[in-house]
Amino acid sequence: MKIEGAVALVTGANRGIGSAFVGELLARGAGTVYAGARNADSVRVSDPRIIPVTLDVTDPGHVSAVAEKLSDVSLVVNNAGVLTRDFPLQASAQEARRQIETNYIALISMTSAFAPVLARNGGGAFVNMLSVVSFVGAPWMTTYSASKAAAWNYTNAARSQLAGQGTEVLGVHAGYVDTDMSAGVDADKIDPRSVARAGLDALEAGQPEVLIDDFTRNIKAGLSNDQNLIYPQVARDFAAMAATG
Incomplete structure (x- = not known):
């Protein structure tokens, strides 16, 4: 997809990866970037092409109303997400639901609401911000890993159906990114x-998926024999983490 002149919507655009996508879209000549956040006032406007939008991705009715209003969108970057660090036996159902609703179910709502908009505007694209833990269950972020695995599967399924209307779907996978979400992670x-740069490079090249870093590429490469190539190291890392408290 060509970004120059595109009208984009970025969720979770007030900080971190979302803010980086906003900046990179502008640098590539996007005509308008709707910057979605729960509180539109939290979005920093540094360019007249940025339009803050109040958007709660966990409210399907609100998402549908926003989609009706933003009828000129041709590119949606699904970036909004939440992370709770938890272990399998200590994970709470409440936190699991919160992460599933934000990281996975919201992806369904956003795709369902904006797919007709993109179709009317020539097809366009969805860019879904996923994670290396889409591929591996990390026992120090158990419910987050599960939510991202679900989002990855949905992304792949949606790609097949949306191809029929000319809409591209790009999955972006990365390891730890230097944001508020990973502030407590020593890595x-x-x-x-x-x-953002690698994600949009992949979009403009027509790729279905991009693996940002060597760590993520190595993890995915080991999926065919994950119990021998991936999880022994995960178990060692978890044991070391438990030993240090």
Whole structure:
């Protein structure tokens, strides 16, 4: 998809990866970028092409109303998400529901509401911000991993159906990114601007999926033999984490 002149909507656009996508879309000549956030006042407007939009992705009725209003959108970046660090035996059902609703079910609502809009505007594209834990269950972020795995499967399924209306669907997978969400994680982190650049490069190249970093690429490469190539290291990392409290 060509970004120059496009009208984009970015969810979770007030910080982190969402803010980086807004900046990169503008740099590539997007005509308008609707910056969605629960509180539109939290969006920093640095360019007249940025239009803050109040958007609660967990409210399907509200999402549908916003889709009716933003009838000129040709590109949707589904970035909004939440993360709770938890372990399998300590995970709460309440937090699991919150993450599933935001990271997965909201993706269904956004896709269902905006697919007709994109079709009317020539097809366009969805860019879904996923994660390396779409591919691997990390026991230190159990319910987040599960929600992202569901989002990955939905992304792949939606791609098949939306191809019929000329709409592209890109899945963006990355390891730890240097944002507020990962502030408590002691690991090498990716600059969110690098994520946005690589994601939009892949979109303009017509790719269905992009793996941002070597860690993510290595994890996906091991899926065919994950119990021998991935999970022994996950178990060692978890044991080390438990030993240090």
